[in-house]
Amino acid sequence: MIGWETGYDTLHTTPVFIKDSSEIQRLVWNPFCAQNLAGYLVKSPIVPRGEGSKKIGICVKGCDSRSVVALIQEKLVARDMLFIFGIPCRGVIDLRKLIPNQTGAKILSVRLTDDQVEVEHSKGLQHLAFADVLMRKCKRCRYPDPVIHDVLLGESVLPRIESHELYQDVAAIERLSLQERLAFWQTELDRCLRCYACRNACPLCVCQDRCIAETRDPKWLTQYMNLPEKFMFHFIHALHLAGRCTECGECERVCPMEIPVSLIKEELNKITKELLDFEAGLDLEGVPPLLTFSPAETGI
Amino acid sequence: MGNAIRYIALDKLTRVLGRLSEILDVWVPTASEEKKRLVRFMPYQAGMIPELVEQSTLGPKGALLPQVESLFRFIYEKDPDDASHKRVELEDPVAPKPTLIFGVRPCDARGFLLFDRVFSAGPHIDGLYGARRDLTLLATLVCLEEDAACFCSSVGGGPADRQGSDLWITPIGDGYVVEALNDRALHVMDLLEEPANELQTAAATKVQQEAAERRVGNLICDQSRSNFLQRFDDLNYWQQMAGQCLSCGICTFVCPTCYCFSITDELKGMRGERIRSWDSCMFYTYTLEASGHNPRPTRLERYRNRIGHKFSYIPEKYEGIIGCCGCGRCIRSCPVSIDIRKVVENLEEKAHACA
Amino acid sequence: MHVLSPYRPDLATVQEVIQETATIKTLRIVFDDQKKMQSFSFRPGQVGQLSIFGVGESTFVINSPPTRKEYLQFSIMRVGEVTHRLHQLNHGDQVGVRAPLGNGFDHEAMKGKDILFIGGGIGMAPLRTLLLYMLDNRRDYGDIMVIYGARSPRDLCYQYELDEWKAGGVNLVLTVDNEFPGWKERVGFVPTVLSEESPMPHNRVAIVCGPPIMIKFVLFGLKELGFDDEQIVTTLEKRMKCGVGICGRCNIGSKYVCVDGPVFTRAQLNEMVTEL
Numbered sequence: 011m012i013g014w015e016t017g018y019d020t021l022h023t024t025p026v027f028i029k030d031s032s033e034i035q036r037l038v039w040n041p042f043c044a045q046n047l048a049g050y051l052v053k054s055p056i057v058p059r060g061e062g063s064k065k066i067g068i069c070v071k072g073c074d075s076r077s078v079v080a081l082i083q084e085k086l087v088a089r090d091m092l093f094i095f096g097i098p099c100r101g102v103i104d105l106r107k108l109i110p111n112q113t114g115a116k117i118l119s120v121r122l123t124d125d126q127v128e129v130e131h132s133k134g135l136q137h138l139a140f141a142d143v144l145m146r147k148c149k150r151c152r153y154p155d156p157v158i159h160d161v162l163l164g165e166s167v168l169p170r171i172e173s174h175e176l177y178q179d180v181a182a183i184e185r186l187s188l189q190e191r192l193a194f195w196q197t198e199l200d201r202c203l204r205c206y207a208c209r210n211a212c213p214l215c216v217c218q219d220r221c222i223a224e225t226r227d228p229k230w231l232t233q234y235m236n237l238p239e240k241f242m243f244h245f246i247h248a249l250h251l252a253g254r255c256t257e258c259g260e261c262e263r264v265c266p267m268e269i270p271v272s273l274i275k276e277e278l279n280k281i282t283k284e285l286l287d288f289e290a291g292l293d294l295e296g297v298p299p300l301l302t303f304s305p306a307e308t309g310i
Numbered sequence: 311m312g313n314a315i316r317y318i319a320l321d322k323l324t325r326v327l328g329r330l331s332e333i334l335d336v337w338v339p340t341a342s343e344e345k346k347r348l349v350r351f352m353p354y355q356a357g358m359i360p361e362l363v364e365q366s367t368l369g370p371k372g373a374l375l376p377q378v379e380s381l382f383r384f385i386y387e388k389d390p391d392d393a394s395h396k397r398v399e400l401e402d403p404v405a406p407k408p409t410l411i412f413g414v415r416p417c418d419a420r421g422f423l424l425f426d427r428v429f430s431a432g433p434h435i436d437g438l439y440g441a442r443r444d445l446t447l448l449a450t451l452v453c454l455e456e457d458a459a460c461f462c463s464s465v466g467g468g469p470a471d472r473q474g475s476d477l478w479i480t481p482i483g484d485g486y487v488v489e490a491l492n493d494r495a496l497h498v499m500d501l502l503e504e505p506a507n508e509l510q511t512a513a514a515t516k517v518q519q520e521a522a523e524r525r526v527g528n529l530i531c532d533q534s535r536s537n538f539l540q541r542f543d544d545l546n547y548w549q550q551m552a553g554q555c556l557s558c559g560i561c562t563f564v565c566p567t568c569y570c571f572s573i574t575d576e577l578k579g580m581r582g583e584r585i586r587s588w589d590s591c592m593f594y595t596y597t598l599e600a601s602g603h604n605p606r607p608t609r610l611e612r613y614r615n616r617i618g619h620k621f622s623y624i625p626e627k628y629e630g631i632i633g634c635c636g637c638g639r640c641i642r643s644c645p646v647s648i649d650i651r652k653v654v655e656n657l658e659e660k661a662h663a664c665a
Numbered sequence: 666m667h668v669l670s671p672y673r674p675d676l677a678t679v680q681e682v683i684q685e686t687a688t689i690k691t692l693r694i695v696f697d698d699q700k701k702m703q704s705f706s707f708r709p710g711q712v713g714q715l716s717i718f719g720v721g722e723s724t725f726v727i728n729s730p731p732t733r734k735e736y737l738q739f740s741i742m743r744v745g746e747v748t749h750r751l752h753q754l755n756h757g758d759q760v761g762v763r764a765p766l767g768n769g770f771d772h773e774a775m776k777g778k779d780i781l782f783i784g785g786g787i788g789m790a791p792l793r794t795l796l797l798y799m800l801d802n803r804r805d806y807g808d809i810m811v812i813y814g815a816r817s818p819r820d821l822c823y824q825y826e827l828d829e830w831k832a833g834g835v836n837l838v839l840t841v842d843n844e845f846p847g848w849k850e851r852v853g854f855v856p857t858v859l860s861e862e863s864p865m866p867h868n869r870v871a872i873v874c875g876p877p878i879m880i881k882f883v884l885f886g887l888k889e890l891g892f893d894d895e896q897i898v899t900t901l902e903k904r905m906k907c908g909v910g911i912c913g914r915c916n917i918g919s920k921y922v923c924v925d926g927p928v929f930t931r932a933q934l935n936e937m938v939t940e941l
Contacts, residue, residue, distance in 0.1 A: 434909035577719030
């Protein structure tokens with residue numbers, strides 16, 4: 011059973027793998043349960059996947075459930091191997107937004123009420139609206155209720171935006187001139203360390219151990235930390251996810267340099283939706299368009 | 311030492327950094343324009359606002375061990391007597407320049423202490439690192455406040471630990487009192503505004519004493535070296551502790567005591583360089599052999615090696631120095647919040663059970 | 666090696682290339698700096714990193730003994746990018762060399778003893794160094810037996826000097842995996858031949874090198890014959906970069922294969938963590 015448990019302080023949870031029913035009370039659910047656990051279904055050495063293994067229980071939020079569907083679509087995991095605990099989600103808190111402009115303040119405790127967050131930190135007490143401290147991906151969430159589940163835990167939650175608002179963030183960048191757009195990405199990607207956390211956190215990036223970013227034969231990227239290398243990595247990564255990315259936002263959350271990498275994938279998903287009318291991770295029978303070939307293809 | 315204690319008022323700091331950067335390369339921690347909370351050490355440029363209160367996400371490691379560093383350059387030339395034949399020449403890299411890293415924390419300085427041992431312990435001494443190190447001054451800040459992830463005192467350091475530093479900076483409200491800790495630092499003291507008066511010096515002493523009394527973190531790891539070896543084959547333990555690890559590499563990149571590097575050749579036409587670049591023991595390719603065999607095939611073995619390296623192998627090789635400075639960066643930056651303290655603490659349980 | 670930087674190679678030129686087998690070539694090289702060549706010293710079993718500038722470096726045992734210093738010899742099996750390019754070198758081409766690295770064999774401790782070399786395939790390369798060194802100091806060592814096996818007769822290296830070994834006083838047992846037309850020597854896997862030969866362990870040192878599977882079964886075999894762990898010596902391989910014990914990568918526990926090895930006794934391996 012894969013779920014979340016309390017981490018090193020109340021603001022952090024950490025994924026937990028439970029094998030014994032006596033450990034069930036380790037599981038928690040709160041707006042700090044940020045990690046998308048779907049990736050462990052295909053990338054973890056300790057999740058049993060062979061014939062005759064027990065079913066795997068997994069806790070998913072709305073966004074995570076789409077990743078699970080995407081994995082099933084690509085036959086990376088079998089539906090009947092899973093028991094899915096779906097949790098309708100009101101959103102996950104972006105820790106970086108909890109202390110907006112106070113430098114040096116250390117968070118001491120956080121109290122959550124229905125739509126308020128009270129933050130006690132070393133420089134005082136702050137009250138924030140829940141809606142203001144959500145992750146960017148939560149603010150644009152259309153599927154807070156898991157799209158696949160064996161049991162639903164909690165009351166249904168309404169989508170936070172209308173479908174025509176879905177790609178507002180990338181549209182804002184599209185409205186910039188080409189020069190401004192280039193400058194934006196140059197500034198953001200310049201901070202990239204090539205730590206590959208975004209790649210490893212992605213549930214759909216299953217070839218991470220054999221990534222083209224690291225192979226020397228053939229050699230696609232040098233070890234230089236120049237912008238061209240960083241652009242190459244991020245755009246190839248995004249292209250490999252075009253039409254497959256379920257916009258779970260993990261790539262953006264895990265980036266230690268706070269680069270909004272999810273925007274690149276959202277742009278490609280926007281194009282996929284417009285051209286091919288496909289949204290990743292919704293329909294169990296669906297096949298990502300870049301994994302198909304049909305001479306009768308429309309939209310191109 | 312007459313001018314050995316100076317005072318820099320808060321509003322004079324950037325002027326001082328400007329003066330220092332006329333004779334040295336200066337590195338400072340600075341917040342990103344766009345992301346106000348993201349602090350990294352960068353080469354100082356006019357206009358940069360140093361961030362000396364918030365802990366940096368990415369420390370000053372890159373100033374002494376650049377993320378990409380040229381080991382030497384090579385140039386191919388066609389043999390004038392035989393065009394099908396090439397000769398090669400090697401050139402040393404550009405020499406490093408005198409540097410000052412301003413706003414180092416005691417935990418970061420401990421990282422450099424370890425680097426000094428590793429790169430100079432022999433039997434082969436890394437003269438490239440040595441040359442850079444000899445030209446670098448560390449100006450370290452007394453650390454005033456820790457957070458939930460800090461544990462420097464548990465691993466041999468502390469908020470007022472001066473080891474390895476050249477200049478000692480104490481914040482006293484409206485400015486900084488700066489002391490030279492050794493002769494290497496004396497030549498920059500004149501550039502640091504004015505001598506500190508008695509009141510300022512006394513205020514600094516008080517702040518330092520208070521910092522020295524704080525014990526940050528309560529991890530006990532004096533038996534870790536042997537406890538780790540006893541736990542080595544217990545894969546169940548590593549599953550529990552590191553099952554959630556994504557094997558990404560963030561911890562190694564932000565860690566002040568991590569120094570593993572790769573060496574690659576980068577060729578363009580007839581010229582190129584051999585560079586060393588930051589590598590990570592968390593990457594699959596780190597130990598992947600040409601035959602295809604990998605002694606650390608999964609994240610469990612790799613995470614185990616990381617703990618082993620820091621709490622067992624480094625202490626064994628280098629007179630008991632722990633390969634961790636307790637800065638907490640790995641804990642804060644880990645996407646799945648793995649807590650290295652918990653992993654090290656629990657190494658002991660089984661050992662007691664056996665005894 | 667450069668004084669300031671242990672990473673900067675010395676330049677050397679290929680004097681001779683010998684095609685040992687379909688996948689193994691031997692290079693004989695000489696430092697471009699004559700003084701360096703003359704003053705160069707090393708222990709049998711130490712290694713060198715050969716560079717193809719623009720591609721990379723790889724580690725190989727210095728295949729010639731310190732008693733024969735007209736050139737430095739390296740036997741190279743073609744497996745990856747660097748070895749591929751090393752195989753394309755000809756007389757007059759340059760390579761980079763960083764040597765000597767590693768610990769070498771403890772030949773002083775082997776004086777007065779009988780020696781058993783067990784080599785498989787390219788594993789004969791490090792053994793050859795020590796073997797020739799011992800032949801050049803023949804009186805210091807007792808009985809020398811070599812069991813050398815390969816897949817087929819065409820996979821045996823150093824065929825041009827096997828007679829020299831025998832003439833130097835080596836009991837040479839050659840074997841290949843299967844029968845081959847014209848092959849008059851032994852047939853069988855190395856561990857099997859070892860059991861058949863049954864060398865006595867008393868006052869003997871066994872030095873084993875070859876593919877992991879061969880080493881595994883040879884170690885069983887030696888145990889059965891009564892060899893204890895101090896008497897068994899082998900060499901380890903790991904992915905290496907700096908070769909000087911700094912970059913962190915080639916460790917097995919607290920031991921770096923590039924500095925504390927690549928030569929280890931079985932007893933030393935038993936003390937190390939299980940991470941091969």
